[in-house]
Amino acid sequence: xxxxxxxxxxxxxxxxxxxxxxxxxxxxxxxxxxxxxxxxxxxxxxxxxxxxxxxxxxxxxxxxxxxxxxxxxxxxxxxxxxxxxxxxxxxxxxxxxxxxxxxxxxxxxxxxxxxxxxxxxxxxxxxxxxxxxxxxxxxxxxxxxxxxxxxxxxxxxxxxxxxxxxxxxxxxxxxxxxxxxxxxxxxxxxxxxxxxxxxxxxxxxxxxxxxxxxxxxxxxxxxxxxxxxxxxxxxxxxxxxxxxxxxxxxxxxxxxxxxxxxx
Numbered sequence: 121x122x123x124x125x126x127x128x129x130x131x132x133x134x135x136x137x138x139x140x141x142x143x144x145x146x147x148x149x150x151x152x153x154x155x156x157x158x159x160x161x162x163x164x165x166x167x168x169x170x171x172x173x174x175x176x177x178x179x180x181x182x183x184x185x186x187x188x189x190x191x192x193x194x195x196x197x198x199x200x201x202x203x204x205x206x207x208x209x210x211x212x213x214x215x216x217x218x219x220x221x222x223x224x225x226x227x228x229x230x231x232x233x234x235x236x237x238x239x240x241x242x243x244x245x246x247x248x249x250x251x252x253x254x255x256x257x258x259x260x261x262x263x264x265x266x267x268x269x270x271x272x273x274x275x276x277x278x279x280x281x282x283x284x285x286x287x288x289x290x291x292x293x294x295x296x297x298x299x300x301x302x303x304x305x306x307x308x309x310x311x312x313x314x315x316x317x318x319x320x321x322x323x324x325x326x327x328x329x330x331x332x333x334x335x336x337x338x339x340x341x342x343x344x345x346x347x348x349x350x351x352x353x354x355x356x357x358x359x360x361x362x363x364x365x366x367x368x369x370x371x372x373x374x375x376x377x378x379x380x381x382x383x
Contacts, residue, residue, distance in 0.1 A: 196223040211274035333360035
């Protein structure tokens, strides 16, 4: 009885251990793939929005160049307010050559303008940077290659992040479904692959309990388990022959002993 208990425990531990190990590797691979895909998608989405912001800011710089030259504040306000209504802009300030505020978007507070003023830099090349969920652009305003001012353009990525998280939620549901399906398929394939080994263990169990060396394990394929089965059957065959010879010898000795006793 203790041997039977050991048999069941051993079989369950083998199958379950391999199942848990395979599922762990599969889940780890899928989580890593999910994180890599999410990172790449986020970087691509952020880069795409930054490129669109650069295009919008460059267009604004082209439109506002002559306005800066003629100091037309009203026209500049119309231009930047139009752009601010089309995009998710958190700061939009135009500085003149001296670094003074020429105009800013009407929806920005004075504090926002003051914050922008602190980071003013007279650049003649477009500069881009990221600060948390913000895209920061310094766009020079040039008229016939003459520096007239700088546009400080800061666009929020919060809407993009919300869209991205919704997409990740859908992707996570799909990958979870794929993981569950793959796990079920993996368990079936694993049981089928381990069946010859489990059957070999059953034969060894019966031989150990019944002392019947005439039993043989079925050979399924010419692989590692198949070669193990073949050698196991050869061992049983030799043991059976050895046992038969031993029984015959013992029977002969018993007969000789009875003859001696009779004499």
